[in-house]
Amino acid sequence: MYNSAIKEKISCLDLKGQHQQIKSEVFEAFDKVYESTSFSGGTFVQEFETEFAQFCKVKYAVGVNNGTSALHLTMLALGIGPGDEVIVPANTFIATAWGVSYTGAKPVFVDCTSDTWEIDASQIKNKITANTKAVIGVHLYGQPFDIESVAKVCKEHGLFLIEDAAQAHGALYKGTPVGGFGEMACFSFYPGKNLGACGEGGGITTNNETYYTHLLSLRNHGCTVRYFHDEVGFNMRMGGLEGASLNVKLKYLPQWNSRRQEIAGKYQEGIKNSKIKMQVQPEWSKSVYHLFVITTEDKTGLTEYLSEKGIIPGLHYPVPCHLQKAYTHLGYKVGDFPNAEYLSNHCLSLPMYAELTDDDVAYVVNVLNAY
Secondary structure (H helix, E strand, O other): OOOOOOOOOEEOOOHHHHHHHHHHHHHHHHHHHHHOOOEEHHHHHHHHHHHHHHHHHEEEEEOOOOOHHHHHHHHHHOOOOOOEEEEEEEOOOOHHHHHHHHOHHHHEEEOOOOOOOOOOOHHHHHOOOEEEEEEEEEEEEHHHHHHHHHHHHHHHHHOEEEEOOOOOOEEEOOOOOOOOOOOOOEOOOOOOOOOOOOOEEEEEEEHHHHHHHHHHHHOEEOEEEEEEOOOOOOOEEOEEEHHHHHHHHHHHHHHHHHHHHHHHHHHHOOOOOOOOOOOOOOOEEEEOOOOEEEEOOHHHHHHHHHHOEEEOOEOOOOOOOHOOOHHHHHHOOOOOOHHHHHHHHEEEEEEEOOOHHHHHHHHHHHHHHHH
């Protein structure tokens, strides 16, 4: 029977449980980094790059300092710069667009679909100009976007396809891990991600050796031989401690993702309130549920109600990219991308992390059904 009593606070994300489980392993790995003093790049980062490439079933992986840098360097490796345009979904975290802007290129936004909330492939053609060089598709909330549909448009118009996989470590598109479908794929290892470093981290995967070699140079001051700089580069190496923590965590990622999928299934099957809508999951998609986002007509009312019951939801994301103040100069206005705008005005993220207990999940479901 539903118990309406207030439960101890259940946050949208809580990293403590995960890190308590693996604390001894991580600290042991840190001791090895200290013994070797391999603090910037080095053996532990290289080990992670090898393992992560295998995990994604691609040839190469390049570790960098964060996911935003991954997007930035990917644009540079493709030769994108001033005067160029890159198509980006309006419904994403702002870093997807930053990677474009940092090069001097222009992000051109498109709407998401009304059901999957992923980039709408049917709207891309209308945004292509003579200056368009690439499309960034985002595997949003851990769910792959419609890769084949977007890739078809890119092929027809000679555009690069980039995957923003920052939220989708281990997600499957038609049975294959994301990360190898485009020219390159960009990952974030921010601590709150499904695979998160003890610190900041990011990565790029590719099957193209030329891109791989160029990325190694770009992240390391534009050099392949120390003190000889072939181009303007950046200090964007991954740290040894971050690489070591990711080596430990990568072993656990499949079981953590499996638990997220189990929790998502309980939400999907258990929540029967017609006031709440959930992201549609296409049959070709296997999400890893970095986030579990819902929509409701009364976001403020539901937020207050959940808070009263000890459930703290998240917001992903309260303002779509095209309406951010930073992009006012691009001239977008309210009404340009109605699906992304509806989502931003009506979305909430439910608690989602592998350490949630079945009782926690049942409590969230019961509270929502009683709303």
